[in-house]
Amino acid sequence: MDLSTLNPQQARAVRHGEGPILVLAGAGSGKTRVITTRIAYLISRGVAPENILGVTFTNKAAAEMRERVGHVVPRDVAKRVNLGTFHALGVRLLRAEIGHLGFDPRFTILDEADKRRVMRDVLKELRLGADRSEQRVLAIVSKAKNARTSPARLPEAKYNPEMPRAQKVFDLYNRQLRNLNAVDFDDLLLLPTRIFDERPDVRDAYRERFRYVLVDEYQDTNPIQMHLLSQLVGPPYNLMAVGDDDQSIYGFRGAVADNILRFGDHYPGTTVVALEQNYRSVGAVLDLANAVIAKNTARHPKRLWSQYDSGEPVRLVEYDDEHAEAEGIAELIVRTVRDEGRAYDAFAILYRSNGQAASLEEALRQQSVPYRMLGGQSLFDRKEIKDTLAYLRLLLNSRDELSLRRVINFPPRGVGVMTLSRLDERAKEQGRRFGDVVFEALDEPGAIEPKAVDKVRELFRLLDTARTRLRTAPGHDLSEIARDLVKGLRLEEAVRSAEKNPNIARIRWQGVEELLDRLDTFAASRSAWAALDDYVQIVTLDTSNTGRERDEEGEPRVTLATMHSSKGLEFPIVYLCGLNDGVLPHENALDEGSSGVAEERRLFYVGVTRARERLTLTRYRLREVRGSRERCPQSRFLEDIPPGLLDLSDAPAVASAEEQRATNAMNFARMRALLDD
DNA sequence: AGTAGAGGCGTTTTT
DNA sequence: CGCCTCTACT
Numbered sequence: 001m002d003l004s005t006l007n008p009q010q011a012r013a014v015r016h017g018e019g020p021i022l023v024l025a026g027a028g029s030g031k032t033r034v035i036t037t038r039i040a041y042l043i044s045r046g047v048a049p050e051n052i053l054g055v056t057f058t059n060k061a062a063a064e065m066r067e068r069v070g071h072v073v074p075r076d077v078a079k080r081v082n083l084g085t086f087h088a089l090g091v092r093l094l095r096a097e098i099g100h101l102g103f104d105p106r107f108t109i110l111d112e113a114d115k116r117r118v119m120r121d122v123l124k125e126l127r128l129g130a131d132r133s134e135q136r137v138l139a140i141v142s143k144a145k146n147a148r149t150s151p152a153r154l155p156e157a158k159y160n161p162e163m164p165r166a167q168k169v170f171d172l173y174n175r176q177l178r179n180l181n182a183v184d185f186d187d188l189l190l191l192p193t194r195i196f197d198e199r200p201d202v203r204d205a206y207r208e209r210f211r212y213v214l215v216d217e218y219q220d221t222n223p224i225q226m227h228l229l230s231q232l233v234g235p236p237y238n239l240m241a242v243g244d245d246d247q248s249i250y251g252f253r254g255a256v257a258d259n260i261l262r263f264g265d266h267y268p269g270t271t272v273v274a275l276e277q278n279y280r281s282v283g284a285v286l287d288l289a290n291a292v293i294a295k296n297t298a299r300h301p302k303r304l305w306s307q308y309d310s311g312e313p314v315r316l317v318e319y320d321d322e323h324a325e326a327e328g329i330a331e332l333i334v335r336t337v338r339d340e341g342r343a344y345d346a347f348a349i350l351y352r353s354n355g356q357a358a359s360l361e362e363a364l365r366q367q368s369v370p371y372r373m374l375g376g377q378s379l380f381d382r383k384e385i386k387d388t389l390a391y392l393r394l395l396l397n398s399r400d401e402l403s404l405r406r407v408i409n410f411p412p413r414g415v416g417v418m419t420l421s422r423l424d425e426r427a428k429e430q431g432r433r434f435g436d437v438v439f440e441a442l443d444e445p446g447a448i449e450p451k452a453v454d455k456v457r458e459l460f461r462l463l464d465t466a467r468t469r470l471r472t473a474p475g476h477d478l479s480e481i482a483r484d485l486v487k488g489l490r491l492e493e494a495v496r497s498a499e500k501n502p503n504i505a506r507i508r509w510q511g512v513e514e515l516l517d518r519l520d521t522f523a524a525s526r527s528a529w530a531a532l533d534d535y536v537q538i539v540t541l542d543t544s545n546t547g548r549e550r551d552e553e554g555e556p557r558v559t560l561a562t563m564h565s566s567k568g569l570e571f572p573i574v575y576l577c578g579l580n581d582g583v584l585p586h587e588n589a590l591d592e593g594s595s596g597v598a599e600e601r602r603l604f605y606v607g608v609t610r611a612r613e614r615l616t617l618t619r620y621r622l623r624e625v626r627g628s629r630e631r632c633p634q635s636r637f638l639e640d641i642p643p644g645l646l647d648l649s650d651a652p653a654v655a656s657a658e659e660q661r662a663t664n665a666m667n668f669a670r671m672r673a674l675l676d677d
Numbered sequence: 678a679g680t681a682g683a684g685g686c687g688t689t690t691t692t
Numbered sequence: 693c694g695c696c697t698c699t700a701c702t
Contacts, residue, residue: 057692087692185692252690353689375691409678416678449678543692564690586689603690624693 001044006030006037013273014038016240020267022218022260023242026304027289027609028280028570031242032061032068035214038240039081040072042212049073049080051211053232056085057220057250059542061568065216082210086225087541090188093195097202100195106397108182109540113386114402115184122172126165141170145186146222146254148193179433181399189224196231207234217568218243218263222254230266237267245300246293249564249603251595261300278304280570282311285611288645293605295640296598313647314615316638321622321629322356322578326363329575329618333558334367336573344370345556348571350563350607352584356577357560364558374561380539384495384508385515389539391485395467396533401434408438411494413459414452422447462488475531476523482516482532563607574611576604579619579635597636604637619651 003011010030013023014037025031039052054069056062062084070078084092095105110118119134119141144151151166177183183191196203213233215221218241221229233239241263248257264270278286286304293299319325333347349360357373364371379385387410390403397403409415427437441447442457466485473481486492492509499505522531559571563584578584585600608615623632638646 059692085692188692250691253692355688412679414678418678451678541692562690588689599690 001041003037003041006033007275007277009273009275009277010034010037013240013275014041016271016273018236018238019269019271020237020263021240021271021273022263023240023273023275024260024300024302025242025244025275026278026302027244027247027606028278028304029275030279031216031244031275032064032568034275035216035240035242036065036068036072038214039069043073043077043081047212049077050082051209053082053089053210053213054084054216055089055213055229056083056216058565058568059085059088060565061085061216062088064568085541086228087185087188090192090228091537091541093192093206094183094188097195098191100199100202101191103178103183104181104397104399106181106399108180108393108397108400108403109188109537110177110182110184110402111380111540114182117402118176118180118182119169119173122169122176126168126172137169140166141173142184142186143254144170145190146224148190148223148227180401181397182402186224189228193224193227193231196228203231204234206232212238212240214240214242216242217247219245219248219257219260220250220253220255221259222250222256224254226256226259226266239267246296246302246602247567247606249567249599249606251599261298274300274302276302276304278306280612281306281609282308282613284311284313284645285608285615288314288615288641289605289608291641291645292601292608292637296601298598312614314617314645315647315649316579316617316619316651318651319618319620321620322359322624323363325577325618325620326359327366329360329577329616330363330367330369332575332616333364333369342573343556344558346572347575348559348561348566348569348573348610349575349577350561350566350610351577352563352586352603354562356583360560360577364560369558370555371558371560374559375543375565379511379514380543382508382511384498385511387495388486388491388512388515389536391463391489391491392482392532392536394463395470395485396529396536398463398467399433399435404435404438408456408459411490413455414449415456416449419448419452459489470529470532471527473528475526475528476520478523478528478531478535479516479519481528482519486512486516563603566610567606570610570612572612573614573616574607575616575618576607577618579617579638580623581633581635582623583632584635584637601637604635617646 003014006014007030010033013021013034016038023031023034025034035054039054042052043049054062054065056065066078066083069081069083082089091109094103094107098105098107115138116134119138123134123137140151140154144154147154151170154166177187196206210232213229215229220243229239241260243260245257245260248255248260251257259266264272281289283306286306287310290303317328319328329349333344336342336347337344351357351360354375361371361373380389387407390400390406393400393403394407405420408420423434423437423441426432426441427434430437438448438456439460442453442460448456462485465488466481469477469481491512495509495512496505499508519532519535522535559566559569561569563576582590584604585597589596589600617638619634619638621631622629
């Protein structure tokens with residue numbers, strides 16, 4: 001196999017034999033290339049593709065990996081390699097093995113909204129949280145699951161006045177999920193580890209299967225993921241971990257950057273390879289990146305270098321406010337496209353939080369700049385889409401109570417809250433399933449509003465018919481089955497009449513059509529049931545499914561993305577906006593103290609290192625906070641940059657952030673005094 | 678049972 | 693400022 005295009009460090013990593021290896025890969029140092037080449041190398045050495053497992057964190061990364069493996073080995077061979085996200089791997093393991101825990105393998109994966117509803121009911125049941133504190137409680141639950149601990153042991157739970165009975169809430173929530181035959185996102189990782197803990201024989205079967213494991217973005221692993229990996233990898237520990245501690249930006253999700261720093265402790269005899277040569281960015285960008293990250297302590301010291309020219313200096317531009325900033329960036333893009341003949345897809349605008357996207361979108365639209373947005377709100381956040389999806393879920397899992405509840409009265413069937421709570425009561429009393437109770441109540445006079453009975457019967461009948469067809473039909477009938485169901489339900493009429501504005505109604509229905517269209521792409525050569533199962537799974541797992549992404553082909557577009565979702569990508573020209581204290585670093589992170597600030601700094605570093613040729617940083621003076629505007633100091637990170645690394649000609653000197661903070665505090669105190677009088 | 682209006686809440690990042 | 697929820701009304 002030809003490895004001559006790799007640098008010596010890359011080649012060493014690729015050629016590594018058996019045993020654990022850690023690849024410390026700086027930004028832009030060709031880590032994806034190392035992983036894909038190693039997969040090809042292993043195959044060339046006689047390892048069966050089925051025995052290789054490549055794990056990533058995001059669906060985007062998994063897709064790219066698959067694509068690139070397809071370039072280095074024949075297509076049909078590439079297909080046999082196991083590639084996917086941690087969560088997709090979890091689903092696969094659970095579909096096969098969840099029986100060991102007493103779940104039905106047709107379990108449902110809860111999305112964010114479902115989860116909230118379950119937790120809401122739990123809090124109500126325990127007579128806790130009269131207000132809507134369920135997301136805070138859920139955050140604690142999620143943290144506990146990710147840390148493989150009980151919530152009672154989390155300091156957050158102990159000191160959180162909203163959650164005096166953390167353990168009880170946690171237990172009831174989990175019990176509730178089991179009743180629903182449902183799992184949440186964290187369970188996709190947690191439950192497999194539980195199965196492997198209880199059944200070493202099952203675990204060993206997978207060890208046998210996944211002889212070589214490669215993990216991308218290892219710095220983002222949290223304790224469950226670590227544990228799952230150590231279960232999956234047995235002697236001689238053929239695990240390749242690739243990552244960069246400087247790009248650890250998922251601490252909020254339980255990631256422990258320490259995992260990568262201490263990989264060698266965990267796997268004695270680890271080979272360590274460091275990739276520091278950057279193949280992406282010009283010198284000016286790298287110098288800035290190095291300067292930014294150097295302020296963080298507790299890191300593997302490293303310094304990116306490159307053979308490229310220094311390029312243009314990185315510019316800092318100041319605007320009046322967020323809107324002026326958005327317009328300014330849009331203008332700069334338009335001008336660059338016009339004067340330099342660049343295509344729109346050469347540009348990316350990156351920001352800290354999704355809220356910042358609004359004014360950018362507005363400005364780009366106004367100046368007719370085509371754009372696409374990564375992440376952000378998904379097509380699947382819309383009510384009518386969720387309703388349709390709930391029907392599809394119901395086909396796969398008739399025990400899916402949440403979906404049944406969601407759609408039992410949409411389209412309206414005359415089943416109101418009164419009826420619903422009566423049925424609920426009965427289900428709880430008799431300890432039976434909601435769906436079964438509903439089904440039986442149909443034959444019982446008075447249990448359900450007479451007007452509603454026929455309609456609910458019709459609902460069950462339609463579901464049954466579709467289910468029967470689904471079980472026997474081939475994959476390419478799936479879309480037709482779904483369409484027949486939707487037609488029978490009169491869903492279109494319901495969706496359209498729920499919206500007064502006819503234009504919006506049309507758009508809403510179009511979304512549903514689009515969802516049904518996508519079913520066709522899942523036809524493949526398998527049963528309709530399997531195809532639908534796959535579809536629903538991918539839809540719940542891939543939150544980056546935006547409506548627009550589909551027509552991404554064709555016209556080149558500017559990319560809008562959060563710094564988080566930009567990780568792993570690169571663009572010739574990058575704008576990092578909102579470099580203001582409270583925005584980046586985010587004010588919530590500031591409350592978390594120095595570790596919070598350090599993570600924000602890494603986030604800044606990730607943003608900077610996305611740029612290949614040209615980088616512009618922007619900040620603004622005035623921030624709008626719920627209507628009123630106030631002065632907003634520049635990001636403290638800008639103050640750490642040595643003079644000379646930034647072109648400041650469009651950024652008037654400002655009072656230091658320290659002084660500005662002091663002024664703000666003084667104004668605040670003065671106002672307080674006025675109010676007190 | 679379904680709808681319209683008025684409060685109340687809250688706003689990081691993602692699989 | 694905008695979204696969602698609860699409540700009172702038809």
